[in-house]
Amino acid sequence: MKFSRRTFLKASGAAGCSLAAYAALPEKFLLWAEEQGMLKASYVPTFCEICFWKCGAMAKVLNGRVVKLEGNPAHPGARGKLCARGNGGAGLLYDPNRLKTPLIRTGARGEQKYRKATWDEALDLIASKLKRIKAESGPESVALFTHGTPTDHFLPLLFAYGSPNVGMPSFAQCRGPRDVGLELTFGEGIGSPERVDLTRSKVLVLFGSHLGENMHNSQVQDFADALAAGSKLIVVDPRFSIAAGKAHSWLPIRPATDLALMLAWIHVIIKEQLYDKAYLDSYATGFAELAEAVSDCTPEWAAKETDLSAESIVETARLLGHNAPNVCIHPGRHATWYGDDVQRSRAIGILAALLGSWGREGGYFLATRSSLPKLEGKPFPEPVKAPLNLGNFPFAGAEGVTQEIRRATLTGEPYPIKGWIVTGTNLMKAMPNQKETVEAINKLDLLVVVDVMPTDTAMMADVILPECTYLERHDALAVGKGRSLSISLRQPALQPLYDSKPGWWIAKQIANRLDLGDYFPWQTLEEKIQAQCALWGVNYQELKKVGTITIPDSANPYITADAPAEFKTGSGKIELYSKELKEKGFDPVPRYTRHPGPRPGEFRLVYGRSPVHTFSRTANNPELHELYPENEVWINSGKAKELGVKNGEYVVLVNQDGVRSNRIKAKVTQRIRTDCVYVVHGFGAASKGLSRAFAKGADDQGMITRYAVDPICGSTGMHVNFVRVEKEGVHA
Amino acid sequence: MPKYAMVVDQRRCVACMACVVACKKENEVPPGQFRTRVVELVEGEFPRLRMELRSELCNHCDNPPCVYNCPTGASYKAADGMVLLKKHRCVGCKACVASCPYDARYINEEKGFADKCTFCSQRIAEGKQPACVATCIGKSRIFGDLDDPASAVSAALRDNHHEVLLASAGTKPRVFYIKKFGTPE
Numbered sequence: 001m002k003f004s005r006r007t008f009l010k011a012s013g014a015a016g017c018s019l020a021a022y023a024a025l026p027e028k029f030l031l032w033a034e035e036q037g038m039l040k041a042s043y044v045p046t047f048c049e050i051c052f053w054k055c056g057a058m059a060k061v062l063n064g065r066v067v068k069l070e071g072n073p074a075h076p077g078a079r080g081k082l083c084a085r086g087n088g089g090a091g092l093l094y095d096p097n098r099l100k101t102p103l104i105r106t107g108a109r110g111e112q113k114y115r116k117a118t119w120d121e122a123l124d125l126i127a128s129k130l131k132r133i134k135a136e137s138g139p140e141s142v143a144l145f146t147h148g149t150p151t152d153h154f155l156p157l158l159f160a161y162g163s164p165n166v167g168m169p170s171f172a173q174c175r176g177p178r179d180v181g182l183e184l185t186f187g188e189g190i191g192s193p194e195r196v197d198l199t200r201s202k203v204l205v206l207f208g209s210h211l212g213e214n215m216h217n218s219q220v221q222d223f224a225d226a227l228a229a230g231s232k233l234i235v236v237d238p239r240f241s242i243a244a245g246k247a248h249s250w251l252p253i254r255p256a257t258d259l260a261l262m263l264a265w266i267h268v269i270i271k272e273q274l275y276d277k278a279y280l281d282s283y284a285t286g287f288a289e290l291a292e293a294v295s296d297c298t299p300e301w302a303a304k305e306t307d308l309s310a311e312s313i314v315e316t317a318r319l320l321g322h323n324a325p326n327v328c329i330h331p332g333r334h335a336t337w338y339g340d341d342v343q344r345s346r347a348i349g350i351l352a353a354l355l356g357s358w359g360r361e362g363g364y365f366l367a368t369r370s371s372l373p374k375l376e377g378k379p380f381p382e383p384v385k386a387p388l389n390l391g392n393f394p395f396a397g398a399e400g401v402t403q404e405i406r407r408a409t410l411t412g413e414p415y416p417i418k419g420w421i422v423t424g425t426n427l428m429k430a431m432p433n434q435k436e437t438v439e440a441i442n443k444l445d446l447l448v449v450v451d452v453m454p455t456d457t458a459m460m461a462d463v464i465l466p467e468c469t470y471l472e473r474h475d476a477l478a479v480g481k482g483r484s485l486s487i488s489l490r491q492p493a494l495q496p497l498y499d500s501k502p503g504w505w506i507a508k509q510i511a512n513r514l515d516l517g518d519y520f521p522w523q524t525l526e527e528k529i530q531a532q533c534a535l536w537g538v539n540y541q542e543l544k545k546v547g548t549i550t551i552p553d554s555a556n557p558y559i560t561a562d563a564p565a566e567f568k569t570g571s572g573k574i575e576l577y578s579k580e581l582k583e584k585g586f587d588p589v590p591r592y593t594r595h596p597g598p599r600p601g602e603f604r605l606v607y608g609r610s611p612v613h614t615f616s617r618t619a620n621n622p623e624l625h626e627l628y629p630e631n632e633v634w635i636n637s638g639k640a641k642e643l644g645v646k647n648g649e650y651v652v653l654v655n656q657d658g659v660r661s662n663r664i665k666a667k668v669t670q671r672i673r674t675d676c677v678y679v680v681h682g683f684g685a686a687s688k689g690l691s692r693a694f695a696k697g698a699d700d701q702g703m704i705t706r707y708a709v710d711p712i713c714g715s716t717g718m719h720v721n722f723v724r725v726e727k728e729g730v731h732a
Numbered sequence: 733m734p735k736y737a738m739v740v741d742q743r744r745c746v747a748c749m750a751c752v753v754a755c756k757k758e759n760e761v762p763p764g765q766f767r768t769r770v771v772e773l774v775e776g777e778f779p780r781l782r783m784e785l786r787s788e789l790c791n792h793c794d795n796p797p798c799v800y801n802c803p804t805g806a807s808y809k810a811a812d813g814m815v816l817l818k819k820h821r822c823v824g825c826k827a828c829v830a831s832c833p834y835d836a837r838y839i840n841e842e843k844g845f846a847d848k849c850t851f852c853s854q855r856i857a858e859g860k861q862p863a864c865v866a867t868c869i870g871k872s873r874i875f876g877d878l879d880d881p882a883s884a885v886s887a888a889l890r891d892n893h894h895e896v897l898l899a900s901a902g903t904k905p906r907v908f909y910i911k912k913f914g915t916p917e
Contacts, residue, residue: 068757071867081867087753212746217869224744224870230913240774242747245783252779611748623756626763627749636778670778 039063044493045072045547047478049149049470050085050092051614052170053077053193054478055217056548057086059471059493066090066471066493075548076218076486077193083215084612084624091623092452092469093497097691099454099466100498109442112459112688119501119509122463127513129446129462130161133418139163140385142419142446143405147430149490150423150450150467152476153507158421159380160511160519164387165417167406169430171399176715178335180395181345184578186358187568190331191367193482197557198222198231200362202323205234207258207348208608209332210241215611216333232323234316236261238606239634239678240671249316254307255604255676255719256338256595262347263592264302265317267294269354274321276356283565284353286577286589293577293589305594324355326362339708339717342395343590346578350590353574359565365557366565370485375532378518388414393714394584401714402431403707409440419446423467423503428456429616429682429699432707432718450506453620454689466500473502474525477532485554487536489529489543586712595708595720597675602656602722603635604676607700616682619693630697632667634678635725640668643725653677653723655703663728664698677723734877736792736813736851737906738865739888743913744872745785747772751864751873758852758863765838767849768864784911787873789864790815790836790849791897791905798828798837806846813906814853819845833901851875878906892916 033039043058048069056075060068069089073080082089092098102122107113117125133141139162146154147170158166170176179189190196198204199222211223227233227246235247236258244250253261269275270291280287299310299317306313320327331348335341349358357363388408389400409417420441431437441447441460449461458464467473471493480486496502504525511520522528533540543549559565569575582588598604612627613619633653635645645651647668653661662684672678683697708717747770755761755768768789775782792815799807799815806821807828822845829837829846840847852862860866865873876883881890885908888894893914896905 070754081869082750082754083867083869084749084753087750087757087867090757212748215748215869220746220748220869221871224746224872228741228744228871240778240781240783242772242783242785245774245781245785246743246746250779250781611746611750612753622763623753627752669774670776670781671774673778 041067043070044491045545046471046490046493047075047488047547048082048086048089049490050089050618051215052148053217054480054488055082055086056488057082057089058547061493064494066093071217072547074546074550075488076480076482076484076550078217079221081217081221083217083220084627085215085614085618086217088612088618088621088623089471091621092618093471095453095620095622097454097620097689098452098469098498098500099458099464100500101466102499103464105462109460110438114464119499122465123509123513126446126448126463126510130419130510130514133445134162137416137418138385140165140383140388140415141417142421143167143389143409143417144421144423145169145402145405145425145427146423147425149470149475150503153504154421154423154450156380156519157507157511157516160516161514162381162383164383165389165405166400167389167402167404168399169402169425169427171397172401172403172713172715173336173430173432173718174334176336176397176399176713177341177710178331178333178345180397180713181342182331182349184342184395184569184580185346185349185353185575188367190364191481193219194331194333195365195367195482196222196328196330197362197365198226198328199229200326201226201231201328202326202362203232203234203319203328205236205320205327205329206243207236207330207332208337209330210237210239210243210608211330212242212246213611214333214609232319234319238673238676241608249312249319251306251308251312251316252673254305254597254673255606256597257306259340259344259347259590260297260302260305260592261308261313262344262351263294263297263590264299264313265320266290266347266350266354267297268299268314268317269321269351270294272318272321274318274324275354276324279325279356280353283567284574284576285571286575289577290350290589293591297592305592320351320355325357325360327355327357328363336710336715337717337719338595339710339720340593341710341715341717342712343587347590350576353576358574359559361558365483366559367481368483368485368554369556370551370554371481372479372485372487372536375528375535377521380519385415388417391714393712395713397713402427403716404714406431406436406440409443410436418444419448420444421448421450422457422461423450426451426455426457426616428460428686429701432701432704432716434702435705450503452500453617454687455616456686459687459689465506466498467503467506468496468500472496472500474504474529475502476525477529483555483557485551486548487538487543487551488548491544581712598722601724603639603725604719605653605655605700605703605721605723606676606678606719607681608678610680613680613682616685616693619682619685619696620690622692625692628680629692630665631680631683632665633698633725634667634669634672636672636674637668637670639674640666643727645725645727650728652726652728653698653703654726655705656722657705659703659705661698661703662695666725677725733811735879736856737876737878737885737908738789738851738862739874739885739894739908739910740787741872741874741888741892741910742785743910744870745770745787746870747785748869750867750869751787754863754867755849758855759850761847762840762842765840767836767847786909787864788834788836788897789907791834791903791907792849792851794904794906795902797831797833797903801827801831803827814851815848816850816853817846817848819843822846833898833903890916
């Protein structure tokens with residue numbers, strides 16, 4: 001309604017004489033009634049699912065509606081605060097575009113034509129197809145792609161069915177190489193949330209990580225505390241990110257050369273004896289081999305590779321050395337850049353070891369040694385065929401290598417994959433080379449997608465099952481292994497809207513239809529949660545009230561005389577030189593490789609995060625869409641001038657293989673190098689069911705037709721594509 | 733009677749927009765309108781650049797032009813220092829919108845009155861912090877009573893160099909900004 005003086009008088013007159021005017025605005029009425037003390041809001045503790053940080057949240061419920069979400073003060077990841085996305089969580093709950101009923105495909109795959117179905121019909125159809133695949137090809141021919149809390153329900157379903165073939169994009173398209181690199185060095189990863197001890201860091205280094213824009217609640221809280229305490233910040237990024245704007249040293253590095261800078265730092269730290277000798281003597285092995293391997297990685301050499309000055313490289317190396325061990329080189333999170341990402345992660349690990357910062361204040365704190373017993377269930381059957389989800393990568397993680405499943409689906413080798421179940425991930429936006437994903441899907445006998453929203457991947461499915469949102473369901477208890485051990489409960493703030501159902505119910509229903517009900521031996525998930533609480537000695541009624549319990553005295557953050565460090569590597573020490581890698585034919589000490597750069601007229605495409613969005617997941621959320629409705633392509637002002645591109649003007653990206661993007665607004669800025677362009681990931685939805693996100697902005701994943709596979713762990717480096725920037729409507 | 737004020741420690745702000753969304757949810761701000769925003773200002777040429785991140789909101793001025801210019805007496809300065817609005821007296825004439833040098837007001841078109849930041853007076857009454865402060869990830873926003881020397885705002889102003897926006901406008905804002913390291917001049 002447009003406001004005019006007339007409508008205003010009408011509205012105020014009506015409000016003055018009766019309450020009838022509020023009838024059209026029930027929520028406003030309820031808020032008013034609350035103000036009058038007639039209604040009391042209740043707060044339901046739960047945890048967020050808008051990203052993977054799993055922050056404790058309090059859902060403010062007024063007359064059956066979630067009107068606001070706030071951080072749970074008791075939760076270690078939230079500390080009473082939620083980020084923009086967490087604050088906007090109800091935007092997902094009340095998004096009118098939500099999946100409302102089960103849907104069965106009626107058109108060709110990708111035509112986005114569906115009919116409504118009942119749960120019985122949809123589940124029976126899925127069960128009959130799964131039975132047929134099992135009978136004809138064996139259970140290993142069904143794969144699960146998953147992310148987030150649905151994994152807790154659907155992975156047991158996959159294993160009970162008899163398949164080992166799971167693929168989580170969180171490994172091969174994200175954290176995988178980081179974790180593998182640190183495991184090879186220290187015998188363990190950095191965890192999630194990362195165990196970075198930022199508040200005590202004297203020097204903090206970010207490689208590409210743009211904390212702040214990349215919003216990880218408690219970690220960004222620590223980041224701000226560190227800045228306010230006067231910690232020195234070094235940001236290595238081709239883009240003047242928000243974090244770079246806070247930095248004491250911004251190193252605008254040439255993309256793809258980070259490893260050269262790290263090796264030069266190692267070189268300087270060794271040459272100038274800035275390393276922690278006592279720490280290395282106690283805990284590390286391979287120093288001599290390391291020193292030999294980096295002997296020619298001089299700052300002058302690195303300067304040529306990185307396009308930084310040798311002086312700035314030496315100066316920053318000394319800053320690290322002089323502040324050791326209270327130095328934290330953040331190992332990042334989304335680490336799949338160039339295909340030698342395990343080695344880059346190794347180099348960060350080696351620097352951490354030289355500075356003695358692993359297990360030390362201001363560096364990286366140690367995970368709690370406390371743990372909780374497992375609730376035993378029926379053992380899963382042993383698959384007959386070997387898993388194909390690890391490919392031929394000796395250090396692939398248990399989360400699986402997604403594109404190996406895709407490849408097997410396409411080629412039938414080493415054995416065919418006939419069915420995909422996809423939960424909590426939008427594969428079309430998560431995996432590189434969409435054409436291959438579409439071709440693989442077209443080979444399937446069954447694609448089931450379980451999701452809240454009609455994502456691009458859901459719109460390829462044979463059967464779509466509408467999961468209710470995190471605010472309407474129970475999920476498995478979240479056990480946090482950070483500084484302390486914590487247990488958090490997700491519980492519904494209200495009953496599922498429409499005909500949507502919780503993930504646990506869906507998995508159990510499919511299991512029942514496959515005669516696998518024994519693996520889900522409880523009527524409701526709450527029953528299982530209660531059994532777990534009983535096993536762990538946790539008062540369930542108390543947990544329901546507070547949302548999160550932190551186990552007292554479970555923290556052991558630093559190496560002390562009483563608690564010396566343990567490293568679960570082959571040698572039992574920090575491996576500066578990795579025998580394991582050597583044995584498998586890889587460089588035992590990271591070695592720099594020069595990667596191809598852009599040809600004239602091209603830019604390297606780099607992508608990152610907006611603080612108001614999580615991947616493609618939130619693009620349609622009305623409350624977040626409002627703040628950042630479409631992505632922009634950042635282009636250097638000088639380059640833009642050469643191309644005649646003005647700020648705010650729509651352009652099209654064309655990649656090295658001729659793939660054209662949706663139109664995207666140009667952000668003409670001094671804040672980026674001339675050899676790359678930058679976009680926020682997750683835009684340009686192809687699903688017509690997403691009324692706000694459809695065709696808004698450019699899909700970076702559409703431009704990522706090429707990827708560099710890391711031979712160590714199988715992860716896909718995705719910063720290896722090059723684009724030209726064309727004015728809209730100009731065809732080459 | 734407390735004397736409420738806000739301090740924005742810009743060193744801590746990372747422009748994450750949590751404040752913006754929390755404010756909109758808490759106060760039912762209509763789509764397309766905002767009671768607070770975060771401004772990103774960048775100066776210089778690559779690679780010599782300087783950035784300022786600045787949260788902006790109603791300054792709850794001690795010398796408030798919106799109050800002086802309100803023809804109906806709807807806008808008023810409360811005893812605790814908050815600049816507030818008697819909605820039933822507002823006719824939506826936009827005199828306050830035009831007179832605010834901080835662009836802090838908007839007309840709520842659905843409801844038909846001028847609207848703006850109230851420091852979440854409904855939350856203050858319950859003993860809570862304003863929604864933007866409570867959710868501020870960087871703890872950049874600080875709220876409290878200037879008359880209480882032990883309050884977080886008093887401490888922040890005592891210990892740090894601070895300034896106000898458009899001091900030359902003579903509005904005497906109650907929102908203070910800490911831009912950089914340093915003690916008060």
